[in-house]
Amino acid sequence: MSQPDIKKHAFYEQTIESKPIYDGRIIKVQVDTVRLPNGETSTRELVRHPGAVAVIALLDGKLLVVEQFRKALERAQVEIPAGKLEPGEDPREAALRELEEETGYRAKTIRHLQTFSTSPGFAEEVIHLYYADDLEAGEVNLDEEEFLTCEAITLEQADAYIREGRIYDAKTLLAVAYWRLGQLAGNE
Structure with a gap:
């Protein structure tokens, strides 16, 4: 087309x-x-901006999230695993890389859900959102300047984090909405 x-x-x-x-x-x-x-x-x-990837990764029915400090907001927040694309990098491969680097899990199955712009009024950045499941233990490999913790949360915990303002960014709010819709449809 x-x-x-x-x-x-x-x-x-x-x-x-x-x-x-x-x-x-x-x-x-x-x-x-x-x-x-x-x-x-x-x-x-x-x-x-070169673009980014983000991953909705479910482990035993729970969402893998990371908490890290975001200087632009002057606060820590809970987010789904995500990262910037390297020049020429395939978004699917970047999603697999970021998932393992930040959470220590590899996905046997991953599929693209959506690509969306973050702030089209002034930025060209797009995020490629993926869904991953059938996870297996891998190895955390954080960037030298990256400090974060990882946890697996339930949908109820995600809702609480949203109410508390711990989940605040658009990609993670969208991820929780996708997750909720998947559960309503009987999928994960």
Whole structure:
């Protein structure tokens, strides 16, 4: 199925100029000057990101989650295992890698559920969400600058963590919703 020509969309914004602002280890920031549909110009501050993966992993009917400190929020939070894509890395392989690195479990079965944007108003980041089960023990292999704990929680615990604000990020909220829908349909 071919994609429509985006340049023909009524709201298309043509880039006139793109100015790099910051080139970091994880993100790049640029300011684009664009021509609006009405002919006027404006600027757009954009964050370039390589994308990420996240995994809904169930172990004996419980969701594997990790707790870690998130500097941008100045707080610790509970999240599903996730991580950034390396250049050219296949999202499925990245999901398998991140799951084992953060939780110490390998998935015999993994399937793609959804790819979604995180903050389309200013960032191009997308997250590829996977579902994994039939897990076997592997080996935790955290990055040098990564500090976290892993636990397996019930749906009731997940709901409590949401109420308490311990689960706060969109990918984990979406994961809990997918998990709940799966249970309602008689699946895990």
